Amino acid sequence: MKKLLLTPKTITLTLLWIIATIGLIIYQTSPKTESKLINAEVKEVISPHQAKIPTTGAFEALGRYSFQRTYPYKKFPVETLQEELARYKRNGASFRTHQQSEWSSLGPHNIGGRTLAICLNPQNSKTMYAGTAGGGLWRSYSGGEGIDAWDQIATGFAVKAVSAVAIPKDDSSTVYIGTGEVYRYKLTDGGRTDRLSRGTYGVGLLKSTDAGKTWTQSLSWPKEDITGVQKIRINPKKSQTVMAATTEGLYVSYNAGTSWSKTLDVPMVTDILINTKDTSVVLAACGVFKSANYGLYRSADGGKNWTKITNGFPTAYSGKVLLDAAASFPDTVYASVGAVDASGGQPSTTYLLRSADQGVTWELKSDTDYSIYQYWFAHYVLAHDTDANKVLTAGVDVWRSGNQGSNLVKVSDWRKWNFNAGIGEPEGTGPDYIHGDHHDAVSDPNNPDVVYLACDGGVFRTDNFGSSYTGLNGGLQTVQFYSIASGQDDSLAIGGGLQDNASIFYNGNKEWRRVIGGDGMITRYNIGNDNEVYATAQFLYLNRSSDKGQNFTVVLNFQTGTPASTGTHFVAPYALSPVNPKVIYAGGGAIYRSTNRGNSWVLPNGTNPVQDLTMPIASIGLSYFDVDKLVVATAPRDPSISLKPQILYSNDAGASFKNVTGNLPDRLAIDVEFDPNNDDTFYVVFSGFGTGHVYRTQDAGATWENISGNLPNVPHSCIFIPMERPNLLFVGNDLGVYVSEDGGTTWEAYNKGLPYPANVVDMSYNYNTGKMQIGTHGNGAFQVSLAEYNIQLPAVVTGLETVKAVDFEFTNAPNPVVSEAKISYQLRKNAAVNLTIFDTQGRKIRTLVNKQQTSGTHQIFWNRTGILPGMYKMVLQTGKQRVTKNILVK
Structure with a gap:
């Protein structure tokens, strides 16, 4: 699941900046400069019906579906799937530990x-x-x-x-x-x-x-x-x-x-x-x-x-x-x-x-x-x-x-x-x-x-x-989702990608509207801003919208030759950094990185593949604590490829990768996700049959633990790990949704109200509404309230609604001039807070706060006396939640 993006507005905290003409400024692109970048590098702003992309991907889509489920074998164990369905029918009720909420249809x-x-x-x-x-x-x-x-x-x-x-x-x-x-x-x-x-x-x-x-x-x-x-x-x-x-x-x-x-x-x-x-x-x-x-x-x-x-x-x-x-x-x-x-x-x-x-x-x-x-x-x-x-x-x-x-x-x-x-x-x-x-x-x-x-x-x-x-399609809820995503402010901010039916966005009352065209692939929101949403068509044709999907700007199109293509899967992954949603990683044979919302791209390791050009990246997971940390899964571009898929880890923004596959099963990894509660913990979800389907590492890939427990032996596609609830896990598979409340030791089906079987391929969660959305590959989208689990945001949250947007202010003292930065943040509940400045080498320059603080608004001043001009990093952390901001001192 690649929806939950830790941004200042929605997850941990907000540092609200005002750019000063002297002293300390945030290093970012101005709107005027951004407009020039779009004109110079993207060259095309499109309305939904104007996209110039291939019109069909049926061959690739069907091949992908069967290959994911049969790999590494040549046959599909239909009997196993039917046995697992029968097992659920026999024992489904006894699996439940409490009364479940019922899923409701979202259409389309x-x-x-x-x-x-x-x-x-x-x-x-x-x-x-x-x-x-x-x-x-x-x-x-x-x-x-x-x-x-x-x-x-x-x-x-x-x-x-x-x-x-x-x-x-x-x-x-x-x-x-x-x-x-x-x-x-x-x-x-x-x-x-x-x-x-x-x-x-x-x-x-x-x-x-x-x-x-x-x-x-x-x-x-x-x-x-x-x-x-x-x-x-x-x-x-x-x-x-x-x-x-x-x-x-x-x-x-x-x-x-x-x-x-x-x-x-x-x-x-x-x-x-x-x-x-x-x-x-x-x-x-x-x-x-x-x-x-x-x-x-x-x-x-x-x-x-x-x-x-x-x-x-x-x-x-x-x-x-x-x-x-x-x-x-x-x-x-x-x-x-x-x-x-x-x-x-x-x-x-x-x-x-x-x-x-x-x-x-x-x-x-x-x-x-x-x-x-x-x-x-x-x-x-x-x-x-x-x-x-x-x-x-x-x-x-x-x-x-x-x-x-x-x-x-x-x-x-x-x-x-x-x-x-x-x-x-x-x-x-x-x-x-x-x-x-x-x-x-x-x-x-x-x-x-x-x-x-x-x-x-x-x-x-x-x-x-x-x-x-x-x-004649009124009520014919049969679209095949590849992905689903939700915003955090607007309950209607839900989007997804469909096989042969474009990307779509929710209008309410089970109505959706199409955008972009072709095969809709992966949709992702900037969860700090529901207006900004990204959507792809086949082969990583990436588009960005700043108006909730009404119009789109093409930000990545390999047909232009810039950046150079290293080959992608039909459904190619990208992810917005939870630390800084302006940073986007995208996967082909090599890794691509943008630090300006897709306006321009670099290849951190050149065109060198993370594994091999015949083994493009199939899934990307990003750290909730460090913008430079990521984990990727590779998969063969074609069934004839003899190389085995790998799980690879990078802590230097993709400049290098370490193979951490270890003793993981030889199956195709469909989802890789960092734990939002622990930076060394991430999960891998596997398709196929005959092995475990959910694995966890708690030491950045050095060792792996099979936490599949009593999950059905069917292909799995996605996982959701809530904030501040590290033992609560949700997975989606070919039979529906399953939940664990004990970190994967035991699982129970969570399918009340779903068609059964429901082939769940992606899931998203809105912390403000307390509702989870799922996309199925054939029965549309569904939503359920998870109020029974009391999933809440961490202690440090946005101050945009309650705090005047002047987190960075500057005052001039009498001659000699002394420049100060005033930092404001809001705590949702009492928490231990640490606010520290680092240089680009990671050396600590100054700790501004390191103590327990009560809920409410807090301000701290940083006097920059003795600080040389240059780039610095400000890190604000409470418990296991952290936000990082780059700042430029002039």
Whole structure:
């Protein structure tokens, strides 16, 4: 957790300075100089919708998700996750030591998350199901209309990715869902990765016979594979016959899912099409990234035997294939094929093909590259149910043809998103807006011009076959947070970063507004000033706002070449110093440091990597006592890297690092945090399985202690250590939030009111409101009051509200002139105070205060007689809390 920044205003104390024309001055940049620096070095101030950054990071995002959880192995132990979920259900109540407060939703209810599948109740099209990438299964009874139109359906299984939904025409109480989001199988795509796949794990195919109240596992595989069910098709004439397109092949059940047989042993089946007139004819699309035996297969006996189709169908492509046929013209079939190989060194492109004979022969209708870089991930084709000439295709945007696909015209523009849309308001600035990256579409059986579309921005509807769109995301709380942060003054000052949905800031009442664009990554507040907030897009595209996120200044962009890039992770870390929030550290292969809020940057150790250029920094923790102390965690940029991740410690502002990994487990560290109560204590939080997940050092990394206790054996992502409560710890993991009141000896789940499981990736705390916020990767944000723990600020706190802002004043005595500095500070309660001046070598110059003092306002004068001009450091400490200020004597 990287939210809690010790600043004079919010944590320990405030030294309020007035710059004098003689004597002693604070060494800082004036506003005028700062403006020049921005113009000269940053060169760009942007409003939220103007950011010039890459528009997708799906490949990196999914790779990161699976790699963090599988490292250093090649498989994902889904069974372990399910066992831990069952253990919590059995013992959760007995873990509790007292009554817990209940989490409440923060939304967003106006921004839909990545949605992979959509299915209409065949008996009532107003009832629809949405399968989401990280938020599980959702249902609406209003066709998605309304400000609170959706409800999540719990399955009881430890899975959040739902890629397929199907309902029999004759029984709307029966629902099948396919789990897992998987786009790569074993050693495909030239062996670029040795991961089994890139994506999120699944638990097979689940079935409900009571409209989603209870679920059973109908089809599953060995528990250590990342498997997925991509599509489910039900025979329209025999609803007992169900087909499943899976990562392991095509499976058929003739008894409504009681038993299954693999009838096509080709991996990565991406789609199935059953001819509605002659159900013995079935087509199966296979392959992504040129997986084994990829191609189009046809069965003439209901899926028992298969023949590979090559007549007019491309034989070399890297993307996936999606199929469709109109209900009124089932013998006419369309295929959307991503990244078809081109000849003569030309780039690959998307093919839209058409067959007029049930898929036996094919003709190319268009090579318009509508799927472009999402060829492996997000595209489809949809034939109009009653007009044989009309067809929709989609990839990044939606395209339409009125002549059977021969000419495609783009009919949507994802760039027109409305960053300030409220719940139920138009999500775009024009009628042709729909979020980019399309996964599924279904026609309303009552009106073929009405189409429901699933994309990375949730669920949308078109009433005119693609001419205009309406968002249907009211209450669809499914966004995937990467980070969450809160300010300390304004209870609404909450922000975060989302996968493929920009960075967002809270407006209240479950509404959020987008900023910057692209993939939102890490958001951090200057906790001494809620107006100042930082946000990144992918690959450390860092922005700063001075007006609570209304407008942003780009302060770090490696595309400019200054500073030099040393390579970063997709989600690259940065942190504001708790001692001085003007100091920012950012992590690539090397460490970057700014002392002026990001206006300029230095590399303390040049471009030399902290470990290796193939092992960039993945997490940064900063000391609450010394601006020069930091700890970082590294991780491989790619799964093929053989180096092991490290934990490294620096006490010289990143000029050098010491490897303190010691006997820590070989897992990826997701969070590293200093203890705000002890400068030699810091924590490391690990993802993965099979080892401890939370470790602590109390001697700056010389030795480590596993404090995982009875925590579940699942990937962990974040930790929060409150001030003045060193034995109180909170962690977030793939099952939710856990708390320890005894320094990590024992833990209990703290999940009342959360969806379960809740994949908690980040947490923040507001000391003024006493509330914790969490960001989940698939179910949005939540908040809870921690009043029961009585977490308070330390003794020395801000005086801004109660003390006149004249901490540094100067008086002139009679000739000879003697200059004095008056220092004011406020104590919240009685405390032992030490105020000392040091030179740049760390030598003590003078101790001004060293005694017990009562609560209230205090003043001390420093007479600078005998002090040579130069830079000095003033340190004010009470107990274990300390603030340092650099001062310049002229």
